[in-house]
Amino acid sequence: MSFLELRGIRKTYYMNKTAFPVLKGIDLQFDRGEFVSILGESGGGKTTLMNIIGGLDAQYEGDVLLNGTSVRQISAKELDAFRRQTIGFVFQNFNLISHLSILDNVLVSLQMTGLSRHDQKERAESLLKKVGLAEHMHKHPNQLSGGQKQRVAIARALASDPDIIIADEPTGALDSQNTQEILALMDEIAADGKLVICVTHSQEVADHGTRIVHMEDGIIDHDTRLKAAFPVGEHHDLPSKHLSFTAMVKMALKHMRYNLKRNLLIIFGASIGIFSVILMLGLGRGVKGYINHEIYSQIKPTAVQVAQNTDSQDAKKLEIGQTDVNRIKQLKHVKKVELGYYGQGIQVQKGGTSATSSIFQTTTDQMLAKSVKKGHKPATGEVILSKAFAKKFNKQHPYKLIGQKVKVSVTGMNKQHLPVVMTKSLKVSGITDDSSGQLQTNLQTVRNMYKSKKLTFRANFATVMIDSLKNVTSVQDKIKGLKTDNGKKKQYQLTGAGAIVSTLNTYIQLAFYVLAAIAGISLLVSAIMIIVVLYISVSERTKEIGILRALGVRRKDIRHLFLSEAFFLGLFSSLLGLVFTEIVAVLANNVARKGIGYMIIDITSNYMIFGIVVAIIISLLAALAPAGQASKLDPVEALSYE
Ligand SMILES: Nc1ncnc2c1ncn2[C@@H]1O[C@H](COP(=O)(O)OP(=O)(O)OP(=O)(O)O)[C@@H](O)[C@H]1O
Numbered sequence: 001m002s003f004l005e006l007r008g009i010r011k012t013y014y015m016n017k018t019a020f021p022v023l024k025g026i027d028l029q030f031d032r033g034e035f036v037s038i039l040g041e042s043g044g045g046k047t048t049l050m051n052i053i054g055g056l057d058a059q060y061e062g063d064v065l066l067n068g069t070s071v072r073q074i075s076a077k078e079l080d081a082f083r084r085q086t087i088g089f090v091f092q093n094f095n096l097i098s099h100l101s102i103l104d105n106v107l108v109s110l111q112m113t114g115l116s117r118h119d120q121k122e123r124a125e126s127l128l129k130k131v132g133l134a135e136h137m138h139k140h141p142n143q144l145s146g147g148q149k150q151r152v153a154i155a156r157a158l159a160s161d162p163d164i165i166i167a168d169e170p171t172g173a174l175d176s177q178n179t180q181e182i183l184a185l186m187d188e189i190a191a192d193g194k195l196v197i198c199v200t201h202s203q204e205v206a207d208h209g210t211r212i213v214h215m216e217d218g219i220i221d222h223d224t225r226l227k228a229a230f231p232v233g234e235h236h237d238l239p240s241k242h243l244s245f246t247a248m249v250k251m252a253l254k255h256m257r258y259n260l261k262r263n264l265l266i267i268f269g270a271s272i273g274i275f276s277v278i279l280m281l282g283l284g285r286g287v288k289g290y291i292n293h294e295i296y297s298q299i300k301p302t303a304v305q306v307a308q309n310t311d312s313q314d315a316k317k318l319e320i321g322q323t324d325v326n327r328i329k330q331l332k333h334v335k336k337v338e339l340g341y342y343g344q345g346i347q348v349q350k351g352g353t354s355a356t357s358s359i360f361q362t363t364t365d366q367m368l369a370k371s372v373k374k375g376h377k378p379a380t381g382e383v384i385l386s387k388a389f390a391k392k393f394n395k396q397h398p399y400k401l402i403g404q405k406v407k408v409s410v411t412g413m414n415k416q417h418l419p420v421v422m423t424k425s426l427k428v429s430g431i432t433d434d435s436s437g438q439l440q441t442n443l444q445t446v447r448n449m450y451k452s453k454k455l456t457f458r459a460n461f462a463t464v465m466i467d468s469l470k471n472v473t474s475v476q477d478k479i480k481g482l483k484t485d486n487g488k489k490k491q492y493q494l495t496g497a498g499a500i501v502s503t504l505n506t507y508i509q510l511a512f513y514v515l516a517a518i519a520g521i522s523l524l525v526s527a528i529m530i531i532v533v534l535y536i537s538v539s540e541r542t543k544e545i546g547i548l549r550a551l552g553v554r555r556k557d558i559r560h561l562f563l564s565e566a567f568f569l570g571l572f573s574s575l576l577g578l579v580f581t582e583i584v585a586v587l588a589n590n591v592a593r594k595g596i597g598y599m600i601i602d603i604t605s606n607y608m609i610f611g612i613v614v615a616i617i618i619s620l621l622a623a624l625a626p627a628g629q630a631s632k633l634d635p636v637e638a639l640s641y642e
Pocket residue numbers: 013014015020022040041042043044045046047048049
């Protein structure tokens with residue numbers, strides 16, 4: 001049984017349904033240790049035959065048998081493995097991968113063997129030494145002469161220690177001295193026990209081998225043995241595996257580095273999209289934060305004041321009692337309920353001056369300390385005045401009232417519904433910035449005033465503290481819906497800014513989402529840019545894809561190669577976009593801090609992660625079609641791509 005056998009190989013090309021038969025029944029047998037030259041006229045079908053033997057072309061009739069096993073029946077994956085393990089290609093125009101160094105070109109093949117990384121490198125170096133290129137390992141193909149390039153190609157073909165070397169016009173582009181050197185190398189390979197099949201036009205090259213096969217009109221018309229085949233010793237195949245994902249990723253990175261300028265430009269362009277989206281989100285959050293900060297410094301939007309819904313002046317009807325408090329306290333999201341007292345027409349006297357306060361109200365625990373411009377919140381027996389009211393007693397220096405005593409007269413009703421005036425001397429503890437005539441004291445002070453006249457104190461409002469702004473509206477609705485014990489609707493009267501603040505926040509958020517979405521258009525442009533670049537890259541690298549496929553790289557790996565590049569484009573552009581955003585945020589926040597005392601751009605780590613993930617997903621989606629196209633390229637067509 002021969003090592004390699006061709007049985008009735010026929011191949012016909014079709015052009016517009018016209019058949020062009022090229023191979024018309026080829027039967028040949030080869031053994032290891034042979035150096036077979038295939039001679040024939042130009043266009044006679046030699047390359048076509050080599051592609052069939054090398055497992056690059058599976059569209060033919062007949063059969064190729066390796067050690068008696070048909071290669072025709074095997075799956076596409078097995079055919080990839082066949083090329084990896086059994087075949088080494090040497091082409092007329094070298095077909096080296098231009099963006100990889102000489103060493104890396106040889107290593108691509110070795111990465112598909114079971115050798116350790118160290119052994120791969122050692123073997124690549126020793127093969128390059130063998131072909132006389134020890135000093136050129138770190139150069140790129142464009143830095144070598146034609147003869148040197150062909151020696152790299154031979155080193156690469158030998159890397160996975162295949163049994164068959166297929167050389168298609170290996171000396172076609174070389175001068176006579178280089179031709180002799182390459183032929184000597186091919187001799188050595190055959191002497192090593194491999195089968196060398198070499199397509200040539202040159203009789204000189206053909207005469208060098210052990211056998212000449214002549215093709216004419218699609219059939220073999222002469223088969224001449226010049227000398228005996230080289231003796232074949234024991235042979236152990238190098239274990240083969242497909243290219244690892246990491247190797248593919250590394251190759252993608254090397255290609256990106258080789259085309260650094262172009263890739264930097266793409267990364268820069270795409271980063272602008274990420275930059276604008278993240279900036280808008282950060283600005284939205286910052287502005288919302290700033291507005292809330294301003295609102296919270298004036299009022300407590302999570303506080304709602306509840307009073308009885310009545311026009312009556314009767315203190316009994318106006319009372320908010322313990323039953324009301326208990327009812328409200330039971331509601332979800334209610335943190336605290338504090339009773340309060342509200343009155344009008346309160347007389348205040350100091351020395352010879354007296355004035356009437358338009359609003360008199362008890363403060364709650366929740367009262368903001370910062371709302372007291374000077375002084376402090378009132379303790380029992382103390383009162384705070386608004387600046388406008390204080391001016392009535394000291395026009396020039398209203399703040400001087402702090403620490404002084406004023407007489408406060410509140411009118412209550414006794415059991416007979418007759419007015420009773422309660423007067424108490426209270427110390428001014430602070431002054432607010434308020435322009436209304438407001439007077440505030442604490443609840444205990446009012447209780448004490450009622451007690452001193454033996455009148456029943458009735459609170460007439462309650463302050464309800466809600467756990468968070470987002471729950472204000474729902475709690476308000478629930479309070480409005482509360483019923484009395486006999487099932488009647490209570491219909492409380494509610495006041496508070498929470499609902500408005502909450503709506504305002506929703507609108508601000510919405511406005512910035514819209515802005516971010518508009519900024520997202522630039523992301524779309526980035527995606528289109530990546531699609532275009534990858535399509536260009538696929539057509540530029542068609543030959544490289546053909547070479548990789550000839551070396552036994554799977555379709556899947558080719559797809560991974562392009563997807564890896566897209567992944568890195570997405571990753572690097574998002575990182576650059578984030579750097580730009582950070583720079584702008586730091587600068588803008590510096591200015592904003594000086595101007596309004598607040599950092600106006602608030603970029604959270606979630607936004608950053610969102611930016612990175614979105615950029616990568618968009619890049620990968622953009623790469624799907626070009627990567628798919630690359631992986632589907634026919635290896636023979638890809639190799640003959642000009
Ligand atoms: N993909 C293809 N589609 C159609 N015809 C093709 C295709 N590839 C090759 N041919 C034709 O098949 C014939 C054989 O081509 P092939 O490249 O095998 O010849 P060759 O013997 O290697 O020629 P040369 O010595 O000039 O390299 C040629 O006539 C060529 O035009």
